[in-house]
Amino acid sequence: MFNKLRPRRARKTLSPNGELALEALSHGWGIVPIHNPVEDAEWGAACSCEEGSDCLSEGQHPFVGDLDSNILRTTDEVKRLWEMHPKLYVGIQTGAGHGVAVQLNYLCEFFVDVVVELEEPLGPMPFTPKANSTSGSEFHLFKYPDWLPLEERPTFLLGSDAVVMQDDGYIVLPSADEADRTLHVPEHWEWEEGLDVPLAELPPQLVELIKSAGAVGAMNSGAPR
Numbered sequence: 001m002f003n004k005l006r007p008r009r010a011r012k013t014l015s016p017n018g019e020l021a022l023e024a025l026s027h028g029w030g031i032v033p034i035h036n037p038v039e040d041a042e043w044g045a046a047c048s049c050e051e052g053s054d055c056l057s058e059g060q061h062p063f064v065g066d067l068d069s070n071i072l073r074t075t076d077e078v079k080r081l082w083e084m085h086p087k088l089y090v091g092i093q094t095g096a097g098h099g100v101a102v103q104l105n106y107l108c109e110f111f112v113d114v115v116v117e118l119e120e121p122l123g124p125m126p127f128t129p130k131a132n133s134t135s136g137s138e139f140h141l142f143k144y145p146d147w148l149p150l151e152e153r154p155t156f157l158l159g160s161d162a163v164v165m166q167d168d169g170y171i172v173l174p175s176a177d178e179a180d181r182t183l184h185v186p187e188h189w190e191w192e193e194g195l196d197v198p199l200a201e202l203p204p205q206l207v208e209l210i211k212s213a214g215a216v217g218a219m220n221s222g223a224p225r
Contacts, residue, residue, distance in 0.1 A: 031071065038058075173195075
């Protein structure tokens with residue numbers, strides 16, 4: 001006699017941002033769930049956090065306040081969270097030990113450790129994941145340079161640019177949800193080159209600026225010359 005087969009459970013389809021989180025996880029990066037913007041009848045947009053329309057960082061801060069306890073490192077963790085909260089944005093860890101450096105072209109003074117005045121524009125960046133915003137800002141993702149001494153982990157302000165390298169930092173990736181483009185938030189981010197593009201090495205012009213910053217401290221002997 002044959003046993004009756006139990007019907008299989010239908011596999012839950014992850015939201016676009018859930019799939020984005022899995023894609024980022026496949027690169028070996030720690031995933032930082034981020035509160036997402038939501039529509040607000042009075043203010044146009046609010047945050048999904050408990051502060052709602054009073055939040056000044058909608059779509060920019062971690063889902064859990066303590067960053068260390070907020071990192072997801074397995075497929076099951078990502079699937080479980082985005083099945084419960086499909087609209088959450090996706091952040092990735094940056095800095096030493098996480099393999100990602102970020103070059104932004106807007107001011108991040110609260111992150112800055114070392115200020116370097118630019119004598120000339122940085123020039124074109126290598127082919128690497130890049131995102132643009134509706135306000136004209138942009139960021140590039142690069143491999144974290146392993147020749148930087150781990151005890152330094154600096155963040156550099158380069159004129160109007162910032163290279164974010166602080167340990168246990170994070171950056172929020174552009175939302176993969178088409179519906180988010182209609183939200184009334186200060187700026188929308190779009191990929192120009194997505195995560196299917198390998199991370200490039202930090203370009204020479206940034207390496208030279210980092211090496212010339214006296215406040216950084218002694219460089220590891222493995223630094224490019």
